[in-house]
Amino acid sequence: MDPRIETHAEILVDDYAEVEAGDQVAVVASQAAEPLAIAVADLVGERGGVVSTSLGSPRIQRAYRLAADEATLDQENEIVRAKYEAADAVVQIRGEANLNETGDVPPEKSAVAKRANRAVQEALLDSRWVLTQWPSTGHAQKAEMSMEAYEDFVWSAINKDWDAVREHQSQMVERLDPADEVRIVSGDTTDVTMSVAGNHVINDAAENNMPGGEVFTAPVPDSVEGEVLFDKPVLIQGREVLDARLVFEDGEVVEHGASENEDLLTSLLETDDGSRRLGELGIGMNRDIDRFTGNMLFDEKMGDTVHMAIGRAYGETVGEGNERNDSTVHEDMIVDMSEDSRIEVDGEIVQRNGTFRFED
Structure with a gap:
């Protein structure tokens, strides 16, 4: 073997x-x-x-x-x-x-x-x-x-040293865990803000998905505002949805579109009440995943991406007293953050064009 x-x-x-x-x-x-x-x-x-x-x-x-x-x-x-x-x-x-x-x-x-x-x-x-x-x-x-x-x-x-991965990613956890607001900006197609106040940040290094290599949390469901263009394809039920676009108001998707297979995106959003809200914000940090392969299990961990999932929030990410978005759907979608992009945490830029401040 x-x-x-x-x-x-x-x-x-x-x-x-x-x-x-x-x-x-x-x-x-x-x-x-x-x-x-x-x-x-x-x-x-x-x-x-x-x-x-x-x-x-x-x-x-x-x-x-x-x-x-x-x-x-x-x-x-x-x-x-x-x-x-x-x-x-x-x-x-x-x-x-x-x-x-x-x-x-x-x-x-x-x-x-x-x-x-x-x-x-x-x-x-x-x-x-x-x-x-x-x-x-x-x-x-x-x-x-x-x-x-x-x-x-x-x-x-x-097959890597996951203790070392956990230590590296803890630098992002330290910035995100006490935060109130996160803003994601990419070009002129994505500008979205959300509250993560009171929710927990998970350091994914030998947790549930293998490979690991991300830091993720849950947005407060009704806090998401703005527009996102997911510029990487997402494979849903054997078909690719391209250029998925979501517009949020008061946490809910009020407008959506896609350049290909928009009907699949519509079907997901209409699954139940929670499928029109975000359940996860994830920040990719696995540097051994250096190319897009059309496999979300790997692509969402790329170091110059963020991903957001419509639907169910994982229970361990939701703080006591905070609302948990509930749905049968959990569909991750990716934004490329390698160019003309930034992640802001409470107004401070923590990543620009795919590079974290602690990596400079």
Whole structure:
């Protein structure tokens, strides 16, 4: 076995899921990611955990959602919820061969299924969960990289000294954690402000998403004002939404558009009440992710980007007494901050053109 796979598995099992003897561990992986799933199961066994594995396929999901009517999809998957409720830890491994497999599923059907399985999502988030990436052919093609180059890229971003990453990122946490207001400006297309007063800042280095490499928090839901152009594509249900544009007033999206697949963006915003508000502000800080690859798990961590998610706020980011934005949606979208851009925290510029003040 490639030693990089073994290192990847060790980070997932020991640093993220923190598997101990007697833990119930669910491993949910794509079929292409079987080698990493095997390495994870091997380590769980060594640690004395009880493992349950499932290898999924987007082709199966596509077939089911196309065949089922909306009344059928509007039913909770009780089997999956029971599995996550029983699990102490959940290791999810992406690695699709075809990223567009579900592209012809009507977005309204996917929205119905998301709403129906809200409790499933909450059960997952209540576990020690981790989401990671297997270097698959589909993602290599999307990144326009050879398979060998993409493998190097993935494992360079993942197999690293996460204690050192945490220490580096703590410099941004120190500036953001006591802050009241954040302003994001990029060119003449993005100028948005939001309050983060009283909310918690998370230093993402071996937390839930692997790779880590970001600092994130939750905006106060009704505080967001201004306009954002997300100038990096976002892949939603197998289709790319390009140049997504959101205009906020009193925290709510009052105007939106996109140059391609605007219907998908509209469908997301109309999912529920919380899907028209922001649930996350994230600042990318992983310098080993040095190119856009069309994979949000990596792209949102790039050191010269910020991302904002419409929909659900993570509970750990919301301070006591503050409102938590609630939704079945959590969709991250990226703003390139490498040129003519700045991040202001309480009026002080903490990043200009992708470079943090403490990196100067």
